[in-house]
Amino acid sequence: GDGVNDAAALARADLGIAMGSGTDAAIGAADVTLVREDLQAIADAVRLARRTLGAIRANLAWAFGYNLVTVPLAAVGLLTPMLAAAAMSVSSLLVVGNSLRLCAWQPDGGPRKPGRRPNTPHHRPRWETV
Incomplete structure (x- = not known):
């Protein structure tokens, strides 16, 4: 939720999630507040x-x-x-x-493009290894 009308529902929910850019009422009633506007959080x-x-x-x-x-x-x-x-x-x-x-x-970097390998030491090209 992000508005005043969501505060009651957030308070009664098993898990209430508010957006950090929302109203203070929604943030106060929620169990979790997302600081960034990314649902992956x-x-x-x-x-x-x-x-x-x-x-x-x-x-x-x-x-x-x-x-x-x-x-x-x-x-x-x-x-x-x-x-x-x-x-x-x-x-x-x-x-x-x-x-x-x-x-x-x-946290994970979010969804990756298909076919793209993670940027880990085992998957870096040889010239990128420090």
């Missing part, structure tokens, strides 16, 4: 949300796995406090590092 937002959810799940799995292993070891005295502190620091660094991978995410 919706697909990019969904892809980024899926990657974010995957990172959250991986971080939770790592944290639960770490606690599942280290808490019983500490309970029976096989894990010293210094080693537990070091392991917790490594665990935190792994979780933060996994989350930071999202910073490198780039």
Whole structure:
């Protein structure tokens, strides 16, 4: 939506999407606001949300796995406090590092012309490789 008359529908929708050039009422009622007027951004937002959810799940799995292993070891005295502190620091660094991978995410360039290969190092002509 982009107008005042769309605000009510955006608020009641399962997923409301507003254009950034729309009215403040539509932008405030929407769940997602597209800054650029490109509908491809919706697909990019969904892809980024899926990657974010995957990172959250991986971080939770790592944290639960770490606690599942280290808490019983500490309970029976096989894990010293210094080693537990070091392991917790490594665990935190792994979780933060996994989350930071999202910073490198780039949206797709949109639909490509038929027959055009993506501009990746494996598909660049030899003279374009740096």
